[in-house]
Amino acid sequence: MERLSLKDVKKNFGSTEVIKSVNLSVDDGEFVVFVGPSGCGKSTLLRMIAGLDHVTDGTIAIDGDDVTGMLPLDRGVAMVFQSYALYPHMNVADNIGFGLRIQGMKKAERDAKVAEAARTLQLEPLLARKPKALSGGQRQRVAIGRAIVKNPKIFLFDEPLSNLDAELRVQMRLEIARLHTELGATMIYVTHDQVEAMTLADKIVVLRDGRVEQVGRPIDLYEDPDNMFVAGFIGSPKMxxxxxxxxxxxxxxxxxxxxxxxxxxxxxxxxxxxxxxxxxxxxxxxxxxxxxxxxxxxxxxxxxxxxxxxxxxxxxxxxxxxxxxxxxxxxxxxxxxxxxxxxxxxxxxxxxxxxxxx
The missing domain is CATH 2.40.50.140 (Nucleic acid-binding proteins)
Structure with a gap:
């Protein structure tokens, strides 16, 4: 079943066209990774799906419903940013449950959802700690927990591991893969790291200058690229x-x-x-x-x-x-x-x- 659909989506900043008529479909439960060089439009496209940037032209649909003009809160998506964006004066439990509190959810139900997310992310011993007492990997897990409790239709990740060192990136990459399997959730993930793209994705979307160069399974893009850009971009060392x-x-x-x-x-x-x-x-x-x-x-x-x-x-x-x-x-x-x-x-x-x- 199609979970997300982008049809002729464009984005202009003034006279500059940064996203140029993108068409894309994402099935329910798929893990889709956007890759491409800096400035190609990966994060902009993700922000438009989230509703944080408006669409200049085209439509975005989730579960068949046009959400192009909807507020982020009404789209059924949850976003994990590159920066952890945790509230320093709140402990882990309050950070995870803050969005639910703003929505007016009752404390008992909110606490149950926070506890469930903490178990999934192995954060139970850390619920009383403040962010300053956490490692980088633990802070990122808290940020992911804040997304999980919303039970969204689509998880959006904007380079969530770029602030971590190499060992923590590997650990968190495995955690995200495990979460995808356990939750069966639809996930869209932006990265410039080819290893993350190749190991996490069911489907990779290669972008260049606001256009989609190729969409396909990681192994298909690696072995059967459509053009020289994809052939040179996927793989390290390069072709x-x-x-x-x-x-x-x-x-x-x-x-x-x-x-x-x-x-x-x-x-x-x-x-x-x-x-x-x-x-x-x-x-x-x-x-x-x-x-x-x-x-x-x-x-x-x-x-x-x-x-x-x-x-x-x-x-x-x-x-x-x-x-x-x-x-x-x-x-x-x-x-x-x-x-x-x-x-x-x-x-x-x-x-x-x-x-x-x-």
């Missing part, structure tokens, strides 16, 4: 891109000559028939889809990153290009070493001059 020219087409695919790799010929299997011999293309392949071999593309190791379970080699090719190669465990190659690289043909992608997948 290798090199420029080339189509010199031959056959039933096996297209052969692309790549000058910056010493005029090597790469075979690409395009999505559809491609007969544009002589046309310029951009070829992409991920660091884990190329290997160090005895022959192939000649390169020199510029930098190595040893991560224990993985190593990344940053290479300069003989033709003046650069590549990143992933290796399992520690690598024996050191800066200055001469190596050869061979990409896996089944994982090479090609894009036209405007960045569209071919």
């Amino acid at each position: 290798n891109f090199v420029s080339g020219t189509v010199v031959e087409t056959s039933d096996e695919g297209i052969k692309v000559k790549v000058p910056e790799m010493g005029d090597v010929l790469l075979t690409v299997r395009p999505r559809a028939e491609h007969r544009a011999t002589g046309s310029g293309v951009r070829v992409g392949f991920r660091p884990e889809h190329c290997a160090i071999t005895e022959t192939g593309i000649a390169a020199t190791v510029r930098v190595t990153e040893q991560l224990g379970n993985l190593s990344y080699l940053y290479l300069d090719t003989a033709g003046g290009g650069s590549l990143t190669v992933e290796q399992r465990r520690l690598t024996a190659h050191r800066p200055g070493a001469q190596v050869f690289v061979t990409p896996e043909t089944d994982h090479i992608l090609a894009f036209d001059s405007e960045g569209r997948r071919i």
Whole structure:
């Protein structure tokens, strides 16, 4: 069942159009993540769903009801912000239950909801504490508890983990995933962190300059991107891109000559028939889809990153290009070493001059 629908939604700030005709549907119980570079419109779109920013044009519907002009309180949504926004003079229990008190809920019912949220978030021992006596992760759990007690139709998260250190981010990411499973709730989550997007999402929405570039399952965006922007944005380290020219087409695919790799010929299997011999293309392949071999593309190791379970080699090719190669465990190659690289043909992608997948 469709829980949320956005139809031709636009947002202008003065003469500047920041959201450009976005269409999107979110099913009941889905975990949807908005990703994209800074300034692409992720938070603005979330705030329009919440009712905190007005819509310049288009409609937003929740459970089939048009909520475009409704106040935030009437939409059945709850938002968790990047800043915890806790009241410093209130204890944890009062912070969680404050919104219910404002709505006029009776104390007994309010206390029961606060207790239930505290159990879900493992905050029961902390209910009497003030925010200053809590860690960053505990404060974020209190902010999430304040959303849970409202029993909203949709949870909205605006980069909720960005203020936490790396270890706490991992813990809270697991907590949010657990909550989604336990509550079966519809959640929309804004982040610039690809790991959060890939691990949490049922569906990822990639935004750029106020437009939706692609919507799909995390693995689909990773393995089958629609364009060069999505291919480069999803994945870390980013996909290798090199420029080339189509010199031959056959039933096996297209052969692309790549000058910056010493005029090597790469075979690409395009999505559809491609007969544009002589046309310029951009070829992409991920660091884990190329290997160090005895022959192939000649390169020199510029930098190595040893991560224990993985190593990344940053290479300069003989033709003046650069590549990143992933290796399992520690690598024996050191800066200055001469190596050869061979990409896996089944994982090479090609894009036209405007960045569209071919």
